[in-house]
Amino acid sequence: MSRILTLAAAQLGPIQKTEPRASVVDRMVRLMERAHQRGVELVVFPELALTTFFPRHYHEDIAEADHWFERSMPSPETAPLFAAASRLGIGFHLGYAEIAHEPDVAGIAWKRRFNTAILVAPCGQILLKYRKVHLPGHAEFDPARHVQHLEKRYFEVGDLGFPVIRAPMGKLDGINMGMMICNDRRWPEAWRVLGLQGVELVMLGYNTPTTNQDAATQTGAAFEAPHLRVFHSHLSVQAGAYQNATFAVATAKAGIEDGCELFGHSIIVNPQGEIVAQATSREDELITADCDFDQCRLGRTTIFDFERHRRPEAYRRIVDQIGAISPPVFIPR
Numbered sequence: 001m002s003r004i005l006t007l008a009a010a011q012l013g014p015i016q017k018t019e020p021r022a023s024v025v026d027r028m029v030r031l032m033e034r035a036h037q038r039g040v041e042l043v044v045f046p047e048l049a050l051t052t053f054f055p056r057h058y059h060e061d062i063a064e065a066d067h068w069f070e071r072s073m074p075s076p077e078t079a080p081l082f083a084a085a086s087r088l089g090i091g092f093h094l095g096y097a098e099i100a101h102e103p104d105v106a107g108i109a110w111k112r113r114f115n116t117a118i119l120v121a122p123c124g125q126i127l128l129k130y131r132k133v134h135l136p137g138h139a140e141f142d143p144a145r146h147v148q149h150l151e152k153r154y155f156e157v158g159d160l161g162f163p164v165i166r167a168p169m170g171k172l173d174g175i176n177m178g179m180m181i182c183n184d185r186r187w188p189e190a191w192r193v194l195g196l197q198g199v200e201l202v203m204l205g206y207n208t209p210t211t212n213q214d215a216a217t218q219t220g221a222a223f224e225a226p227h228l229r230v231f232h233s234h235l236s237v238q239a240g241a242y243q244n245a246t247f248a249v250a251t252a253k254a255g256i257e258d259g260c261e262l263f264g265h266s267i268i269v270n271p272q273g274e275i276v277a278q279a280t281s282r283e284d285e286l287i288t289a290d291c292d293f294d295q296c297r298l299g300r301t302t303i304f305d306f307e308r309h310r311r312p313e314a315y316r317r318i319v320d321q322i323g324a325i326s327p328p329v330f331i332p333r
């Protein structure tokens with residue numbers, strides 16, 4: 001018997017700095033309604049889906065950026081998403097900036113900021129929360145850059161690891177679902193930690209500029225052609241899905257936002273690493289696929305049967321070391 005779930009990536013076109021949350025949420029509800037008409041059971045929205053990608057904007061006082069963050073979920077502004085989910089019987093994944101008042105590792109409670117994603121069941125219950133681990137960019141204003149990328153200024157490194165939940169979704173009794181956010185998709189370690197929990201569906205949102213701004217500052221970085229930006233994004237998701245025998249939904253924000261171009265190209269990928277649906281616009285766009293989760297079985301019982309073939313004793317460097325250490329120069333006898 002097949003285990004089919006109809007999934008959607010709900011790509012969002014640009015959200016300008018001035019667009020109010022209520023208008024964005026309204027766009028998202030429209031996408032959920034279209035998803036429902038197409039029989040979708042789970043919708044994946046992008047990273048920081050409720051606002052412009054604000055880490056491109058510098059605030060000297062970090063507290064001035066607080067208006068980009070959510071203090072509760074749901075909130076009066078996001079409640080229509082939860083209401084639409086329960087009215088339409090659809091689960092959803094949402095990326096947003098989170099302010100949490102929580103103790104840190106030292107046990108001291110303070111105001112903390114994370115780049116967060118949640119998975120919400122059709123009944124409105126939050127099933128799973130993830131906080132972005134791999135924060136790209138920089139913490140201080142960089143005058144050499146055309147566009148800032150201040151994720152390291154506005155967010156703490158996520159403290160929830162890479163969790164997976166097994167829960168009912170759509171007509172399925174149980175499916176193993178995990179999340180990552182944007183830059184995480186480029187790190188095979190993130191995929192494998194999810195893979196080691198038997199993940200069958202990885203959901204991720206992204207905001208990726210068409211131009212590599214780090215390279216654009218000419219700080220010694222080489223040129224990267226714009227078409228390679230899409231290639232590397234897809235390569236990462238397709239490889240991660242294949243090597244962990246999982247479906248993946250990667251949903252973009254797209255188009256020209258506050259004068260900065262985001263490349264879009266949202267995709268749904270099967271456990272063979274094939275793209276089964278791809279967005280073609282830079283607007284709000286819904287792409288869907290009927291995904292048979294029995295397709296996860298082939299990889300995980302053959303080439304990627306972890307129990308039989310993994311050799312963790314040979315992987316120690318992955319956890320013991322952070323940066324690369326070259327071997328000493330070979331000296332011929």
Ligand code: CDV
Nearest residue numbers: 136149182183206207208
């Ligand atoms: N939002 C992101 O994490 N964006 C990064 C960019 C900066 C390279 C990404 O990996 O797509």
